[in-house]
Amino acid sequence: xxxxxxxKAPSFNGETSELLEFFELFEDLADACALTPAEKCKTIxxxxxxxxxxxxxxxxxxxxxxxxxxxxxILAQYSGAAKGQRYSIRDLERIVLSNADNDISTETELLxxxxxxxxxAHWLVANSKISTRERxxxxxxxQRCQLLKxxxxxx
Numbered sequence: 609x610x611x612x613x614x615x616k617a618p619s620f621n622g623e624t625s626e627l628l629e630f631f632e633l634f635e636d637l638a639d640a641c642a643l644t645p646a647e648k649c650k651t652i653x654x655x656x657x658x659x660x661x662x663x664x665x666x667x668x669x670x671x672x673x674x675x676x677x678x679x680x681x682i683l684a685q686y687s688g689a690a691k692g693q694r695y696s697i698r699d700l701e702r703i704v705l706s707n708a709d710n711d712i713s714t715e716t717e718l719l720x721x722x723x724x725x726x727x728x729a730h731w732l733v734a735n736s737k738i739s740t741r742e743r744x745x746x747x748x749x750x751q752r753c754q755l756l757k758x759x760x761x762x763x
Contacts, residue, residue, distance in 0.1 A: 609641050612654045620656045624686040625694055630655075631679060646673035695728045697737060703728060 610617040618633035620626065634655065638648050649670055653661040664670065667685065669678030688694060703724045712718050732738045 645675035648675040649673050695731045700728045
């Protein structure tokens with residue numbers, strides 16, 4: 609396993625929405641290194657800050673070295689973590705508003721905007737927070753991104 613300060617090491621920044629991704633990265637590495645469940649319990653706390661480590665080691669599953677129980681215990685402490693990344697309509701509005709005055713004139717600028725817009729819009733539609741019609745409103749910013757769908761690069 610990589611050292612805690614390695615650029616290849618998984619890390620948890622305390623954001624609930626990032627916890628599932630942290631576990632996914634950690635478990636992929638741990639499985640590649642053939643760690644046992646007990647070793648996973650001992651190792652995962654190396655990739656969090658000291659305060660989080662002190663909390664996690666008190667949870668069910670750590671002392672018994674049962675990684676499945678330990679992971680479940682950790683996820684239970686972070687409301688909504690089991691659902692993964694979540695977005696709000698306000699998140700989408702922030703992206704659109706922060707780019708509203710930008711004069712996007714290159715393909716690079718358009719792609720940069722699209723990479724911000726698409727994950728949020730996709731999540732909101734997939735989770736029935738907005739309709740595809742709402743996503744595609746001219747004020748949503750999708751008009752700029754429609755160029756990508758059409759394969760055109762008219763700026």
